[in-house]
Amino acid sequence: MTTTALTHLTQLVTNDPSLGEGPLGLIQDAAVVIDGDRIAWVGPSSKTPATDNAVDAGGRSALPGFVDSHSHLVFGGDRTQEFNARMSGRAYEAGGIRTTVAATRAATDEQLSANVAHYLAEALRQGTTTFETKSGYGLTVEDEARALRIAGEHTDEVTYLGAHIVSPDYADDPAGYVDLVTGPMLDACAPHARWIDVFCEKGAFDGDQARAILTAGKRRGLLPRIHANQLSYGPGVQLGVELDAASADHCTHLTDADVDALANSATVATLLPGAEFSTRATWPDARRLLDAGATVALSTDCNPGSSFTSSMPFCIALAVRDMRMTPDEAVWAATAGGARALRRDDVGRIAPGARADLTLLDAPSHVHLAYRPGVPLVSGVWRKGVRVA
Numbered sequence: 001m002t003t004t005a006l007t008h009l010t011q012l013v014t015n016d017p018s019l020g021e022g023p024l025g026l027i028q029d030a031a032v033v034i035d036g037d038r039i040a041w042v043g044p045s046s047k048t049p050a051t052d053n054a055v056d057a058g059g060r061s062a063l064p065g066f067v068d069s070h071s072h073l074v075f076g077g078d079r080t081q082e083f084n085a086r087m088s089g090r091a092y093e094a095g096g097i098r099t100t101v102a103a104t105r106a107a108t109d110e111q112l113s114a115n116v117a118h119y120l121a122e123a124l125r126q127g128t129t130t131f132e133t134k135s136g137y138g139l140t141v142e143d144e145a146r147a148l149r150i151a152g153e154h155t156d157e158v159t160y161l162g163a164h165i166v167s168p169d170y171a172d173d174p175a176g177y178v179d180l181v182t183g184p185m186l187d188a189c190a191p192h193a194r195w196i197d198v199f200c201e202k203g204a205f206d207g208d209q210a211r212a213i214l215t216a217g218k219r220r221g222l223l224p225r226i227h228a229n230q231l232s233y234g235p236g237v238q239l240g241v242e243l244d245a246a247s248a249d250h251c252t253h254l255t256d257a258d259v260d261a262l263a264n265s266a267t268v269a270t271l272l273p274g275a276e277f278s279t280r281a282t283w284p285d286a287r288r289l290l291d292a293g294a295t296v297a298l299s300t301d302c303n304p305g306s307s308f309t310s311s312m313p314f315c316i317a318l319a320v321r322d323m324r325m326t327p328d329e330a331v332w333a334a335t336a337g338g339a340r341a342l343r344r345d346d347v348g349r350i351a352p353g354a355r356a357d358l359t360l361l362d363a364p365s366h367v368h369l370a371y372r373p374g375v376p377l378v379s380g381v382w383r384k385g386v387r388v389a
């Protein structure tokens with residue numbers, strides 16, 4: 001196998017406190033050696049071992065590739081008009097997720113797959129090397145299974161979200177729709193997914209329905225995660241913790257008991273500031289979660305309705321500016337935090353044995369991700385040891 005060294009990194013974020021300073025395991029004037037698809041060595045640039053190739057990264061810094069643990073990329077159409085109406089202060093009626101469901105059902109497999117590839121390539125150029133994505137815009141047995149098959153062509157982190165909203169076909173029979181999601185739809189979807197998710201919210205699925213859905217998924221070997229407490233207070237977070245969900249996502253409206261439950265569990269609180277930004281909603285209180293000891297991840301929630309960004313650097317900047325995270329906390333949450341939210345230990349860190357996923361910044365430190373918002377600082381991306389951007 002070929003070895004490659006990246007040398008003279010002004011600063012390297014390893015996310016391994018045994019390798020460097022602080023929780024980010026920072027190393028100044030660092031080097032990284034990649035062997036095949038793995039990290040082989042990390043340390044001071046002056047001690048770099050001999051390698052087949054070398055890249056002089058002088059003046060630039062590096063961090064683990066971003067781990068985006070929450071996106072909805074299998075969709076057709078877009079919702080420009082809805083966004084424009086919302087931002088123009090006009091009431092927007094009807095539509096929402098249903099608009100995307102209709103467009104997704106009408107799209108061909110090739111169109112949906114090309115769309116996923118397009119947005120994943122966009123994310124990759126911005127430093128994201130691991131991405132989760134969900135179904136949830138098909139809402140029939142065939143369309144949900146199709147979405148998961150297509151997602152699986154592009155990523156290993158595939159989530160069955162038949163319980164995104166009650167299908168419009170079951171508007172008068174939500175219980176019938178839960179039976180479908182936990183029965184024939186689950187049978188068709190389980191072979192194509194690693195995770196099961198549910199939108200636990202007023203107007204979507206209540207606590208009892210969400211429990212039935214996640215429990216049925218667990219019985220089929222799927223791992224639970226949950227859209228929880230986004231638009232209102234509710235049972236989602238507590239249910240996620242009770243069912244050992246890898247992650248409770250959104251966490252915008254939390255009681256003290258919700259915060260305590262997260263802090264005393266292995267369930268990650270995944271915050272999605274692109275959604276609050278794009279809907280002018282109240283920010284989740286990251287500071288409160290961190291101070292209580294909860295594990296926090298950041299993710300894009302990339303979807304055509306409520307958060308149409310694929311940019312983890314943008315989410316980091318929002319988290320620092322508006323959710324009172326420190327730059328170090330936000331960078332950890334977008335890398336190691338995302339890995340925890342996917343129960344992965346091979347990504348989200350730069351240490352010997354980890355997957356060689358690395359983002360190079362045209363900036364002297366990771367702090368610039370928040371300090372220079374909107375600036376395309378990512379100047380190189382390695383995924384599984386291969387330079388892809």
Ligand SMILES: [Zn+2]
Nearest residue numbers: 070072227301
């Ligand atoms: Zn979502």
